[in-house]
Every structure is written in C-alpha cells, then in structure tokens.
Amino acid sequence: MESISFIHCGDIHLDAKFTSTGLTEMKAKQRRQEIQDAFIAIINKVIELDVQILLIAGDLFEHEYISKNTAEFIQRQLERIPKVRIFISPGNHDPYTVNSYYSILDWPTNVHIFKSTMEKVELTEYNMAVYGGAFSNKYRYESILDEIKDIDKSKINILLTHGTLDIGSSECPYHPISSSQIKELGFDYAALGHIHKMSGEDVVNDSRVGYCGSPEPMGFDEPGKHGVIYGKISDNGVRFQTIALSKRQCITQEVDISGAINMNEIEEHVKKLLENMNDDLVRIVLTGKKAKELDIDVQLITSRLADWCFYLKVVDHTCPDYPLDDLRKQQNLKGVFVRKLLNEIDMEQDEQRRNLLYKALYLGLDALN
Numbered sequence: 001m002e003s004i005s006f007i008h009c010g011d012i013h014l015d016a017k018f019t020s021t022g023l024t025e026m027k028a029k030q031r032r033q034e035i036q037d038a039f040i041a042i043i044n045k046v047i048e049l050d051v052q053i054l055l056i057a058g059d060l061f062e063h064e065y066i067s068k069n070t071a072e073f074i075q076r077q078l079e080r081i082p083k084v085r086i087f088i089s090p091g092n093h094d095p096y097t098v099n100s101y102y103s104i105l106d107w108p109t110n111v112h113i114f115k116s117t118m119e120k121v122e123l124t125e126y127n128m129a130v131y132g133g134a135f136s137n138k139y140r141y142e143s144i145l146d147e148i149k150d151i152d153k154s155k156i157n158i159l160l161t162h163g164t165l166d167i168g169s170s171e172c173p174y175h176p177i178s179s180s181q182i183k184e185l186g187f188d189y190a191a192l193g194h195i196h197k198m199s200g201e202d203v204v205n206d207s208r209v210g211y212c213g214s215p216e217p218m219g220f221d222e223p224g225k226h227g228v229i230y231g232k233i234s235d236n237g238v239r240f241q242t243i244a245l246s247k248r249q250c251i252t253q254e255v256d257i258s259g260a261i262n263m264n265e266i267e268e269h270v271k272k273l274l275e276n277m278n279d280d281l282v283r284i285v286l287t288g289k290k291a292k293e294l295d296i297d298v299q300l301i302t303s304r305l306a307d308w309c310f311y312l313k314v315v316d317h318t319c320p321d322y323p324l325d326d327l328r329k330q331q332n333l334k335g336v337f338v339r340k341l342l343n344e345i346d347m348e349q350d351e352q353r354r355n356l357l358y359k360a361l362y363l364g365l366d367a368l369n
Contacts, residue, residue, distance in 0.1 A: 003234035004126050004156065005049060009042050010057030010193030011214040013093065014074065015066040021219050021281075027311055031216070034247050036073060038215040041245050042228055043077045046084055049230060052126065054084050057193025057212060058091025058135070058162025063100060071101040079108050085123060086111045090134040091162030091193055092174055097136060114160070118147035128156040131187075135162065139173035145181045156233055159190040165209065179209055189231065189238045196222045198242045199229065210240055217250040220283045220313075225249065248310055250281045257296075257318060258288035267301055274308040281311040289321040317355075319362045327365075334368050 014035055018028040046054055061070065078086055088111065090096040097103065102113050112121055114132035121130045129152065133144040144161055151157050159182060163175030174194060182190045190209045198213035212229045214222065226249075231240030255269045270284055290296060298314040306312050327338045341361040348354045 003232040004053065004128065005051040005230070005232045006053040006055055006158075006191075007042065007046050007049070007051050008055040008057065008191040008210060008212045008229040008231060008240070009215060010055075010091070010162065010191075010212050011059045011196050012039055012042075012056075012061070012216075013059055013214065013218060014039065014061040015070050016062050016218065017065055018218075021311075022313055023311060035216050036070070037247065038245055039074070039077060042215060043080055045228065045230075045243065045245070046081050051230070052084060053123075053130075053158075054081065054086045055130075055158070055160050055191040056086070056088040057160055057191050058089050059093040059193060060088065060090075061094050061101075063094050063097070066094075066101065068101075071105055074101075075105055075107065078111055082108065082110055084110060087121070087130050087132060087160050088113045089132045089160045089162055089193070090114065092135050092138050092140070095135040095137050118144050126156065127154075128158065130158045130160060132160040135175070140175040141171075141173060143175065143177050143181075145177055145185065148185055151186055153186045157185075157187050159187045161190075162193040164194060165192060165211075182209060188233055189240070191229075196226075197224070198227065199240075208238065213242075216246050216248065217281070220250045220252055220281070222250055223252065248279050248281060250283070251277060252283040252285060254285045254287050256288040257286050257290060258321075261291060261294065263294075263297065263300065266296065267304065270301060270305060270314070271308065274305060274312075277309045280309050281313075282309045283313045283315070286314065286316045286318050288318055290318040292320055319358060320365070322362065322365055324361075334365070337364055337368065 012035060015032060018031055023031065090102055096115050107113065114134045116134050116136040118131060118133045123130065131148060163177045164172050165177055166179050167176045187208060192209060192211050195211045196214040196218060197211065199210045210229050213226050215226055215228060217226050225244040225246060227243045227245035229240050230243050231238060253273050255273060257266050257269055260266050274282060286296065296316050296318065298316050302312055302314045324338060324342065327334060328342055329335060341357060345354055345357045348357060
C-alpha cells in the first residue's frame with residue numbers, strides 16, 4: 001500500500017473574543033486576524049505537502065460570535081484544495097445545530113461535516129473509512145465509540161472527534177472517550193480535538209491517538225509551540241509529527257525579587273526576562289520576599305514595559321519578609337498563629353494548598369500588626 005498523508009488540525013476558534021485574557025480591544029482584534037492567518041497557513045501547508053486528507057477536529061470557530069464574513073472566509077479557503085478530502089467534526093464551541101453555518105452554508109463537495117450521531121464515510125480510492133460524530137450543543141456526555149460495534153480491519157480506519165481522552169469520569173460533559181476502546185476497536189489513527197496541547201513531536205504505530213492542539217495559543221494556560229499534526233499511514237503503521245505554525249507563544253516566567261529595595265530594581269529584573277520576547281504574550285509572576293516598606297505597583301511596571309512584548313501581564317505573588325523562625329518562638333497570640341500555620345504548611349503535600357496557606361499566614365500577620 002502506498003502511504004496516505006493527512007493533516008490533522010482543530011481548536012482554531014475563529015472569531016474568538018479573548019475576553020478572559022485581558023487583551024485590549026485592538027490587541028484582541030489583532031489576535032483574531034492572526035487566527036485567520038493561521039487557518040490560511042494550514043491550507044498552505046496542505047498544498048505544500050500535497051496531502052490527501054484534511055481532518056478538522058472541532059472548534060473551528062466560535063458559534064456564538066462568528067460573522068458571516070468569517071464563515072465565508074472558511075468556505076473560500078477550503079475551496080482552494082478541491083482535490084483534498086476534508087472532514088470536520090464539530091465540537092462544543094461550534095456544535096452542529098439548525099442555525100449553524102455548518103447547516104446553512106453551501107460547502108464544497110469535497111467537505112464532509114459530521115452530525116450528532118456516529119457516521120462512517122467510505123473512501124474507496126484509499127481503501128479507507130473515516131468515522132466521526134459531532135456535538136449538537138455545548139455538551140456531550142455519551143461517547144461516540146459506544147455507537148461503533150465493529151469495523152472492517154481490512155481497511156484503514158480513522159476516527160475524527162472532539163472530546164476528552166481518559167478523563168476517568170462518566171460525568172464529563174465534553175465527550176469522554178477511552179484510548180483503550182480506540183485500540184480495541186482497531187482504529188489506525190484517532191484524530192482528536194478539545195485539548196489545546198499538541199501530542200509528542202514524533203509518534204509511531206502503537207500510539208494511534210493524536211491531539212493536534214490549537215494552531216495559535218488562546219491563553220497563558222497554553223504554553224509552548226502550537227500548530228498541526230502531519231501524518232502518514234502505510235503498511236508499516238501510522239507515523240505522525242507536529243508542525244509548529246504559531247506566530248506567538250504564551251509564556252509565563254517567575255521573577256524572584258528578594259533583596260530588591262525599590263521599583264527600579266524590580267523593573268530591571270523584568271526587563272532581563274523580556275529580552276527576545278517581542279512577539280509573545282508574557283505573564284510575569286513576581287515571587288520571593290519583599291521588604292516591608294516596598295510597595296509593588298504591577299500596573300506601573302506593566303505600563304512602563306508594555307512595548308517590550310506583544311502583551312504583558314504582571315502579577316504579584318511576593319510575600320512580606322517576616323522573620324518566621326523568630327515569630328514562631330514568641331509566647332503570644334502572634335506566635336501561636338505562626339506556629340499553627342507553619343505546622344499545617346509543613347504537613348501539606350499539595351503545592352497549591354501550601355501557597356494558599358502561606359497567603360493566609362502573611363495576611364494574618366498583616367492583620368495582627
């Protein structure tokens with residue numbers, strides 16, 4: 001069998017509002033345009049690599065916000081690759097509904113959009129079958145895999161869907177699916193969407209499952225490079241690799257300001273980290289012990305250094321420089337309070353919980369003072 005190549009993408013989120021990121025209206029508008037640029041880059045990559053199949057694993061656009069112009073933009077881009085078989089599995093942000101552009105637009109004949117229940121599309125020219133389904137609203141509790149009883153293993157079988165892999169809970173509202181079930185059914189490859197992080201750099205055969213991630217990061221919880229998956233299926237199995245396409249990265253960096261005595265010193269610490277991050281969205285987390293008399297103004301730092309990167313967010317996670325070892329020895333209310341909180345912190349294993357207890361400790365000391 002000659003190898004069959006594909007590009008697997010998803011979670012593009014065209015016309016996203018970026019309301020939770022803190023971007024200005026103009027920056028959010030620029031990011032929306034860059035997401036359109038990313039979709040153009042995906043189609044360009046399909047043409048460049050001469051792939052036979054394009055798999056779009058949901059959340060192509062934002063159903064609540066997408067404009068007709070953007071929907072027609074998608075349509076025109078897909079018309080650029082008339083010989084490529086295109087499959088779309090609508091997700092929780094772009095569900096297949098009666099008023100969705102999936103329903104009302106006249107899509108090119110080489111595009112197949114899956115609906116709510118499981119469907120199988122035969123590609124006789126490739127001896128292949130593509131299985132898929134869709135969200136019909138914001139939530140889907142039932143797995144599409146439960147609707148598949150048997151597959152013809154003499155063919156290449158691909159699963160395309162938007163969902164949450166191995167979540168371990170039947171209450172997951174975002175299409176819980178099982179990697180073991182994918183393997184038991186005998187799929188050669190499962191093209192998944194919903195998780196915005198890409199699968200490993202170079203994966204072969206037994207993995208069978210790939211998350212394409214988002215081609216552009218949507219927030220600071222999506223660090224690293226973003227792009228698409230390029231794969232080939234042959235008699236030797238499936239081999240796929242990630243291709244980075246993102247124009248920007250979302251980067252979080254911690255800056256320990258312990259010992260700084262004024263705002264200028266803190267600003268210099270931040271500047272050093274911002275070098276070579278001109279195109280990125282950067283979140284600076286100030287940590288360490290600050291002098292009691294030092295008043296950290298994150299808004300001032302942000303405004304003064306805003307031009308050093310595409311977008312800057314500064315948060316203050318420092319704590320006062322209290323002599324905790326001395327305070328815990330005091331035989332008074334303050335000593336009792338410090339001993340109790342430090343004992344709880346020492347026993348706590350969860351890092352997030354420990355940080356919360358430290359915050360309570362310092363807030364309590366501020367109040368007692």
